[in-house]
Amino acid sequence: MKLDRLIWGILLLFIGGVLLLENFGVIDFYWRTVWRFWPIFLIIAGVNILFNRNNSQTGNVISIAVLVISLSFLFVKGQQRPSNSWFGKHFNKDMDINIDDDDDKDTAFNRLNLFEPYIAADSAKKTVLNISGGGISFKLDGETSELINADIKKRHGNFSLKKLVTDSATILTLSMDDRRNKWKFSDNGNDVDFKLNKAANWDVLMKLGAGEADLDFTDYKVRTFRFDGGAAALDIKMGDLLPIADVIVKSGVADVKIKVPTNAGCRIKTKTGLSAKDFEGFEKLSDGVYETSNYKTSTKKIFINLDGGLSNFEVERY
Incomplete structure (x- = not known):
C-alpha cells in the first residue's frame, strides 16, 4: 500500500x-x-x-x-476546554462569572475608536468593507448612525480605517498591520467590536490569518460576504433583506458555522477535501451540491460556496 x-x-x-x-x-x-x-x-x-x-x-x-x-x-x-470560550461549543454550567472584574484581569491593552460618518447621498451606492488582519476576535455589535464605528481593544499591531469613494462604491478598509502575530491564536489577542449602518448596501470581504469572527447580518443588507482565512473560527448569520446574497468561504483549518433563514432558498457548493460537513435541512443533488426544498420557488436566494482543506463546515436554517 x-x-x-x-x-x-x-x-x-x-x-x-x-x-x-x-x-x-x-x-x-x-x-x-x-x-x-x-x-x-x-x-x-x-x-x-x-x-x-x-x-x-x-x-x-x-x-x-x-x-x-x-x-x-x-x-x-x-478535549481540553479553551481558556477563552467566546466561540466554544461547550460551557461549564458551574463556572462563576464576575462581569465587574472583566477589565481588571487584563489591563495590557489600549482602547481605540475608529469611525466613518454616514453620508445619505452615498446610500444608493454599494459599500464595500474590507477587513484584514490576524490574531483578532471580530464581533458585529449592533447598528450605528455612522457608516461604521469600531471599538478596539489593542494589545499589539497598528489599526487603520481608510475610505475611498468611487462613482459606484464607497470602499472602507479596516486593517491591522502585525505580521508577527497574524497567524497566532491567542487568548491575549486584539478584540474588535464594530457597528454598521443598516441603511447601507454592504459587501463584506474578510481576510483573517488566525482569529475569530462572530457576525450577525440578520438586519443588514449584505449582498456578498467573502471570507478567506487560515486557522480561524467563523460564525455568521445571514438575513433575507435582499433577493440574492452570496457567501464565499475559503479556509485552511477552520471551524465555520453559517445560519440562513428558512424562508430563503439556499444552495451550497462545496470543495472541501477532508473537511467535515453538516448541512441539516438540505438535500444532496450531486457530489458537492446541496439545496433546500424551497430553492426553486423562493423569491429570496442565498448561494454558499465552501472551499476548505481540513475544516468543519456547518450550515443550519433558522
Missing part, C-alpha cells in the same frame, strides 16, 4: 472517530483548541513528502510514527 493513501486513511479514521465519539457524548471535543496547532498538519505533510519518494520501509515507519504521535497529541489537546 502506498504511504500517502495510508496516511489519508488514518486521518479520515481519526476525524470520523472523533466526530462519532462526540456525537454519542463519549467525549467533549473542542475543535477551536485543535485549530491552534494547525502547523502540525504541515509537519505531517512535509514528512510524507520527504519519505514517500524514498519508498523505504524505515521511512514509512517514521512517517506513520510521526502521524500517530501528532494525532494522539491533538486528541488529548482537543
